[in-house]
Amino acid sequence: MKCLTIEQIYLYIEKELSPSENKEVENHLRVCPVCQKALEERKLLSQATESLHLWEAPPDFTQQVMARIFPPKVSLPAWLGTLATGFASMVLCFFILTLVTGQNLRSLLLSFTETVFDFLKYLAPLFVKVLKLASLLVTIFQRFAEFLLKGLTLLTSIISMELQIIIISTTIILIITSIFALRRKLVFGEKT
Amino acid sequence: MSSMNEDKNLVDRAILGEKEAFEMIIQKYQQPLLNYIGRMVGERELALDFTQEVFIKIYSSLRSYKPQFKFSTWLYRIASNTIIDYWRKKKIDAFSMDQQRNQDKDLPPLQVPANEQPLARKFEISQLREKIERALDRIPGPLREVFIWRHINELSYEEIAEIKGLPTGTVKNRVFQAKEMIRSLVEEKP
Numbered sequence: 001m002k003c004l005t006i007e008q009i010y011l012y013i014e015k016e017l018s019p020s021e022n023k024e025v026e027n028h029l030r031v032c033p034v035c036q037k038a039l040e041e042r043k044l045l046s047q048a049t050e051s052l053h054l055w056e057a058p059p060d061f062t063q064q065v066m067a068r069i070f071p072p073k074v075s076l077p078a079w080l081g082t083l084a085t086g087f088a089s090m091v092l093c094f095f096i097l098t099l100v101t102g103q104n105l106r107s108l109l110l111s112f113t114e115t116v117f118d119f120l121k122y123l124a125p126l127f128v129k130v131l132k133l134a135s136l137l138v139t140i141f142q143r144f145a146e147f148l149l150k151g152l153t154l155l156t157s158i159i160s161m162e163l164q165i166i167i168i169s170t171t172i173i174l175i176i177t178s179i180f181a182l183r184r185k186l187v188f189g190e191k192t
Numbered sequence: 193m194s195s196m197n198e199d200k201n202l203v204d205r206a207i208l209g210e211k212e213a214f215e216m217i218i219q220k221y222q223q224p225l226l227n228y229i230g231r232m233v234g235e236r237e238l239a240l241d242f243t244q245e246v247f248i249k250i251y252s253s254l255r256s257y258k259p260q261f262k263f264s265t266w267l268y269r270i271a272s273n274t275i276i277d278y279w280r281k282k283k284i285d286a287f288s289m290d291q292q293r294n295q296d297k298d299l300p301p302l303q304v305p306a307n308e309q310p311l312a313r314k315f316e317i318s319q320l321r322e323k324i325e326r327a328l329d330r331i332p333g334p335l336r337e338v339f340i341w342r343h344i345n346e347l348s349y350e351e352i353a354e355i356k357g358l359p360t361g362t363v364k365n366r367v368f369q370a371k372e373m374i375r376s377l378v379e380e381k382p
Contacts, residue, residue, distance in 0.1 A: 010368050016349075045375055048320040049343045055230040055239065057222045062215050065247045070211065 004028060004035045009042055199263035207254050218247055224345045225271055231340050232275045234329060246271045268355045327377035331370055338363055339370035
């Protein structure tokens with residue numbers, strides 16, 4: 001029998017031959033040192049191949065894949081949610097108005113814009129009046145302050161220096177006493 | 193329950209929207225798939241990306257899976273196509289399938305060389321393992337692919353033939369060619 005093919009040797013190692021083929025190979029191996037050596041060599045190679053290192057996936061690999069298949073829902077910021085709700089409500093209102101009035105969207109939008117302008121038109125004079133009232137209040141306060149200052153100047157010119165000192169000192173003492181009295185009252189109030 | 197029925201059951205449940213069923217599929221196949229893809233592309237991060245991509249492709253085409261075939265066969269076919277696309281995009285000739293087809297046709301049966309250098313006495317098993325790993329990176333893609341499926345993923349020749357749509361004889365021939373090529377590379381002096 002002529003020498004074995006490499007294929008026969010590998011199939012013999014892997015036990016992939018039929019019983020008759022297997023017997024034939026074994027018979028040849030008994031008498032052929034070249035094929036015996038070739039078999040030993042390939043057995044060794046197969047042995048080394050069986051124990052090649054295995055690549056390990058990271059422990060969270062499954063979670064990573066699942067996260068790519070089902071990306072987590074991102075919650076909208078509160079203001080964006082409010083804005084979206086407002087916009088959606090407006091769209092809904094327009095839709096209902098279109099149905100109720102029978103007008104098309106363009107004319108509804110035009111009427112809406114006109115209404116907004118009218119509102120602003122009426123609001124503008126009111127805003128001017130509020131500003132006028134505020135400036136009037138500021139003038140009144142200014143006049144009152146001027147009157148108070150004049151009164152004090154007049155008083156200091158009438159009263160003598162010594163009396164002024166007595167009045168100022170008495171006023172300061174009265175203010176300090178009042179503050180302490182008030183504080184004491186507040187403290188007692190807390191305790192009770 | 194057999195592995196095949198178990199896989200079909202998991203696929204059915206995943207199609208119905210049960211996320212846990214698909215998680216179980218990932219857990220079952222992540223390591224064999226990573227071992228195949230990893231050795232085909234060579235880089236760990238890239239291999240992890242591709243493995244994820246394959247699982248995503250599988251999820252999105254679960255409905256096209258035909259239960260008469262083994263689920264693992266379908267999974268490896270998708271993985272193999274992903275790798276082939278990658279090699280084509282990178283314009284790497286090592287994965288030319290047409291070239292390999294021609295080689296399959298012309299190849300005579302490999303004969304035992306008369307004066308073969310003995311490996312057994314030259315290297316320890318651990319050294320031999322390292323040399324095989326390095327040699328594996330240097331053999332052509334179509335040979336490497338079938339070698340990995342046969343000896344690392346432990347698929348049968350029939351399963352590999354089904355994945356690649358090739359005759360079993362051709363697959364066996366490629367595996368033996370791969371082994372002989374690895375052997376000759378291991379013998380080479382560094």
